[in-house]
Amino acid sequence: MSSSINLNAYDATFVDEVQRESEQNLALCYQCGNCTAGCPVSFAYDYPVNQIMRLVQAGRKQEALTSHAIWLCASCETCTARCPNDIDVARIMDVLRNMAQRENLVSEKAVKVFWDSFLQSVEKHGRVFEIGLMVSYISKTGRMFTDMDLAPTALRKGKLSMKAHNIEGISEIRDIFERYREQNS
Ligand code: SF4
């Protein structure tokens, strides 16, 4: 007999973890849909954000953590601002991304590479070094021509620096990354 994952199974541990890490009460969500109505990237989602909330409430870990929506989220926090129950929905999306990484369930590999390259740049310089970010992203994904058409205009207008500049207080930024790694190891 073949075994299969029961996607409908309620995973209480998952619900507890999301609540603890996000410091939000999932039971407060009554599915009004305000978050989805304001989400600017809902058109690209496999599950709109209110359905992500419902999946988490229902303890459906596999579906929530393998969704594309959690990686396509722009972290704009419109959902958080619109929730009538003051649920920090954007923070829950953030927690789900972290959990997906920990469990090796990332559905959008290129987006994760971009996130990692972005954060590495911030850790190294205290700010984003755009050229370094682009080189890192292209070398890891092989996507040579992503947004390349924008480069000449950005260079002409002085929006891209060819040299990285570290901010003052860079050690404090690196401490934040270190604390994050300690908490998530
Ligand atoms: S934070 Fe993400 S889910 Fe919330 S409105 Fe913005 S893009 Fe949509």
Ligand code: SF4
């Ligand atoms: S706006 Fe708040 S209560 Fe309404 S569906 Fe979204 S998370 Fe749930």
